[in-house]
Amino acid sequence: MGDPTFFLGIDGGGSRCRARLTDESGKKLGEGITGAANIRLGLDAAWSAILGATDQALSEAGLNADILNRIHAGFGLAGVCGPADVDFLLSGKSPFASVRVETDAHTACLGAFAGGDGGILIIGTGSVGYALIGGVAQSIGGWGFEISDDGSGAAMGRAAIRAAVRAHDGLSAASGLTNAVLAKLGPPARIVEWASTAKPGNYASFAPLVLEHALQNDTVALEIIRHGAARLDAHIKRLLELGAPQICLMGGAAGAIEPFLADWARASLVAPKGDAMDGALLLARRAA
Amino acid sequence: MGDPTFFLGIDGGGSRCRARLTDESGKKLGEGITGAANIRLGLDAAWSAILGATDQALSEAGLNADILNRIHAGFGLAGVCGPADVDFLLSGKSPFASVRVETDAHTACLGAFAGGDGGILIIGTGSVGYALIGGVAQSIGGWGFEISDDGSGAAMGRAAIRAAVRAHDGLSAASGLTNAVLAKLGPPARIVEWASTAKPGNYASFAPLVLEHALQNDTVALEIIRHGAARLDAHIKRLLELGAPQICLMGGAAGAIEPFLADWARASLVAPKGDAMDGALLLARRAA
Numbered sequence: 001m002g003d004p005t006f007f008l009g010i011d012g013g014g015s016r017c018r019a020r021l022t023d024e025s026g027k028k029l030g031e032g033i034t035g036a037a038n039i040r041l042g043l044d045a046a047w048s049a050i051l052g053a054t055d056q057a058l059s060e061a062g063l064n065a066d067i068l069n070r071i072h073a074g075f076g077l078a079g080v081c082g083p084a085d086v087d088f089l090l091s092g093k094s095p096f097a098s099v100r101v102e103t104d105a106h107t108a109c110l111g112a113f114a115g116g117d118g119g120i121l122i123i124g125t126g127s128v129g130y131a132l133i134g135g136v137a138q139s140i141g142g143w144g145f146e147i148s149d150d151g152s153g154a155a156m157g158r159a160a161i162r163a164a165v166r167a168h169d170g171l172s173a174a175s176g177l178t179n180a181v182l183a184k185l186g187p188p189a190r191i192v193e194w195a196s197t198a199k200p201g202n203y204a205s206f207a208p209l210v211l212e213h214a215l216q217n218d219t220v221a222l223e224i225i226r227h228g229a230a231r232l233d234a235h236i237k238r239l240l241e242l243g244a245p246q247i248c249l250m251g252g253a254a255g256a257i258e259p260f261l262a263d264w265a266r267a268s269l270v271a272p273k274g275d276a277m278d279g280a281l282l283l284a285r286r287a288a
Numbered sequence: 289m290g291d292p293t294f295f296l297g298i299d300g301g302g303s304r305c306r307a308r309l310t311d312e313s314g315k316k317l318g319e320g321i322t323g324a325a326n327i328r329l330g331l332d333a334a335w336s337a338i339l340g341a342t343d344q345a346l347s348e349a350g351l352n353a354d355i356l357n358r359i360h361a362g363f364g365l366a367g368v369c370g371p372a373d374v375d376f377l378l379s380g381k382s383p384f385a386s387v388r389v390e391t392d393a394h395t396a397c398l399g400a401f402a403g404g405d406g407g408i409l410i411i412g413t414g415s416v417g418y419a420l421i422g423g424v425a426q427s428i429g430g431w432g433f434e435i436s437d438d439g440s441g442a443a444m445g446r447a448a449i450r451a452a453v454r455a456h457d458g459l460s461a462a463s464g465l466t467n468a469v470l471a472k473l474g475p476p477a478r479i480v481e482w483a484s485t486a487k488p489g490n491y492a493s494f495a496p497l498v499l500e501h502a503l504q505n506d507t508v509a510l511e512i513i514r515h516g517a518a519r520l521d522a523h524i525k526r527l528l529e530l531g532a533p534q535i536c537l538m539g540g541a542a543g544a545i546e547p548f549l550a551d552w553a554r555a556s557l558v559a560p561k562g563d564a565m566d567g568a569l570l571l572a573r574r575a576a
Contacts, residue, residue, distance in 0.1 A: 081477075140457045140458070140459065141453075141454075141457055141459060143453055143476045143477075143479070143480050144480055144483070146446075146483045146486075147446075147449055147450055147453050147476070147479055147480065147483050148450065148453050148454075148476070150450075150454070150459075158434075158435075161435055162435055162436065162438075165429075165431055165435050165436050166429075166436075166438070166522075169428045169429055169526065170428070170526045170529070171428065171429060171438075171519070171522045171523060171526055172522060188431045188435070188436070189369075189431075191431070191435055192431050192432055192435065195432070195434045195435050198434075231459070234454075234459045234460060235459060238457065238458045238459055241458070
């Protein structure tokens with residue numbers, strides 16, 4: 001009998017990288033967590049995050065780097081856009097027996113439905129839908145703040161800021177929300193400066209304020225959330241049309257938005273069976 | 289009797305600078321036109337545009353630079369945000385007997401109502417409302433593409449592009465407009481690249497496509513235009529509330545949008561009595 005084989009699942013998101021190590025039977029041996037593994041931040045940064053999280057998982061398992069070449073790994077990484085990115089990532093850098101790479105949305109969907117058919121809708125700073133139907137992947141929306149990402153935290157934050165600027169100029173009604181935004185950002189001349197360097201994450205930082213005021217029946221906040229929720233309903237409708245039998249919501253704004261979705265959309269929602277590391281482990285097992 | 293005095297009106301916009309020279313009686317002697325005089329492009333560029341247009345006007349009048357120190361000038365310049373900008377512009381550079389500087393919106397409004405009360409709504413790449421009531425200036429909107437400028441060419445172009453991306457992903461209905469946008473820009477992966485360097489003017493270049501399709505009853509185009517027109521109605525409502533008895537529409541998109549404004553808003557519209565150079569000449573006369 002040869003040396004035992006191991007499986008590693010990596011969930012490399014925009015802000016953190018998590019690793020889970022299992023034995024051949026699927027039993028969890030250890031986990032680790034480091035910083036962002038988005039490959040847009042560079043090859044060295046991505047590998048540093050991945051190997052750092054792996055080291056922690058090995059350490060928790062009482063193992064060391066000697067066994068890296070007996071590990072079959074699956075990576076779900078933010079920022080992976082195609083085969084060129086995968087080739088770039090794997091160019092002579094991998095210490096593992098095998099590596100399969102997909103986007104973090106792909107491994108999240110694999111994990112959520114344990115490899116079965118289903119769709120996920122991620123609602124965080126951005127928004128994106130993803131379905132795996134009979135092994136075929138389809139991505140919906142998620143093209144970024146300027147041209148897409150309806151219903152996302154960034155989109156709702158931007159809508160709140162635009163409404164606040166309108167209210168300041170007497171172009172639409174002021175409300176608790178618009179007053180709160182102006183109290184935070186100052187008058188429009190200051191907001192223009194702020195906006196000149198603001199990233200989607202800066203806009204998304206106003207989404208909790210929108211949700212908070214919506215729960216107090218602020219009409220401006222409710223209009224923003226209802227508009228966003230209707231756009232997210234359309235994502236769910238599309239995922240169902242594509243053949244996803246059920247949908248998992250994910251992302252930092254999912255819980256807050258869920259009550260505003262249409263009844264038929266909420267009826268399609270289920271809790272995920274596993275997380276993105278579980279999905280990455282499935283990827284690794286299928287490759288091995 | 290001393291040497292005769294002259295008056296010069298400068299309309300320095302974001303893409304061109306125009307000059308008009310008159311005698312003491314207000315009789316037009318000559319005109320000139322050069323490139324952008326937006327002071328955000330730098331002091332030398334602004335003065336070069338202003339003096340170039342002035343040279344042309346002098347030449348048309350059969351005069352030369354000897355009389356510059358007998359000219360009282362009024363400048364309406366894009367990008368002027370406050371007294372610091374005016375001080376900066378005039379710091380030892382002016383060859384004129386006197387200069388008064390205001391924004392191009394201010395001189396446009398002065399010219400449109402010949403110095404009387406009124407409001408203007410400029411609808412071009414951006415959108416901004418401006419009123420002069422009893423000599424008091426008020427500006428409405430116009431804080432730029434990201435946080436303001438509702439109903440502008442850039443806002444309508446962006447809405448068309450976002451609708452096209454949604455249609456591509458099956459999130460909303462396709463139409464002649466969304467097909468035309470995708471034919472021009474390619475699939476979303478290409479639009480993401482385009483958007484990474486796109487300026488408001490690039491978005492605004494899609495506004496004529498929206499108007500063209502709206503006239504063919506394209507439902508997506510009509511929704512975009514009606515939404516923008518409703519926001520522009522709000523600008524007109526606000527200008528009337530502030531005390532403007534009548535409104536002049538201006539800017540490259542004004543003619544196309546006008547039929548979509550509310551009847552009560554259209555009832556307030558009048559043709560301008562003069563242009564921004566006339567307004568700048570009024571400024572110069574008042575200072576002299």
